[in-house]
Amino acid sequence: MQHNADDNWRNRAACKNHPNPxxxxxxxxxxxxxxxxxxxxxxxxxxxxWECGDDADRSxxxxxxxxxxDTTKTAGWKDLQEFLGRPTTRVRRKARPVVCTxxxxxxxxxxxxxxxxxxxxxxxxxxxxxxxxxxKWLVRETGWIHKEIxxxxxLSRSIVQSTMVRRNTYMKRESxxxxxxxxxxxxxxxx
Numbered sequence: 001m002q003h004n005a006d007d008n009w010r011n012r013a014a015c016k017n018h019p020n021p022x023x024x025x026x027x028x029x030x031x032x033x034x035x036x037x038x039x040x041x042x043x044x045x046x047x048x049x050w051e052c053g054d055d056a057d058r059s060x061x062x063x064x065x066x067x068x069x070d071t072t073k074t075a076g077w078k079d080l081q082e083f084l085g086r087p088t089t090r091v092r093r094k095a096r097p098v099v100c101t102x103x104x105x106x107x108x109x110x111x112x113x114x115x116x117x118x119x120x121x122x123x124x125x126x127x128x129x130x131x132x133x134x135x136k137w138l139v140r141e142t143g144w145i146h147k148e149i150x151x152x153x154x155l156s157r158s159i160v161q162s163t164m165v166r167r168n169t170y171m172k173r174e175s176x177x178x179x180x181x182x183x184x185x186x187x188x189x190x191x
Contacts, residue, residue, distance in 0.1 A: 014042065021125060023035065026064075049068060057084055067080060095110050100116060100117050128163055152182045159171075
């Protein structure tokens with residue numbers, strides 16, 4: 001089987017523009033409807049499933065769902081190895097702490113090479129906390145409801161609601177930038 005080896009495979013991944021990228025990084029080891037849905041999307045709709053699995057294997061990504069396998073679980077990791085046609089008893093490089101070249105956060109990786117980026121930056125995600133704080137301030141200053149903020153940001157109300165309750169730790173960078181750009185009319189720049 002021929003596999004595409006280019007580095008832009010992430011741009012074609014089914015998870016790339018999904019409205020809930022956190023589905024691929026479950027916060028519990030139990031199977032949830034979200035993690036099951038993430039696996040289903042990988043298996044049924046992702047055209048770069050092999051490349052994703054190969055990247056997870058080569059980088060030692062033992063967090064999240066990659067190529068339809070939950071690599072946080074030993075069984076999921078072994079299933080991924082089998083999917084890739086690789087032995088499951090491979091010697092693994094020891095994880096080492098590195099600093100993400102994009103966001104500056106420290107994380108653990110087995111990957112060898114320059115310019116390491118954490119998984120959140122690779123996926124185009126940012127922390128929810130500063131956006132949550134901005135939305136709280138907006139509601140306090142303007143009295144706007146979620147629907148008004150969503151309309152002004154050009155986003156769905158559910159994105160605003162999940163950000164307000166901090167349902168997830170990370171969110172898509174584009175959504176965060178749109179929400180942070182929303183300002184009360186008195187502070188908005190003239191058009």
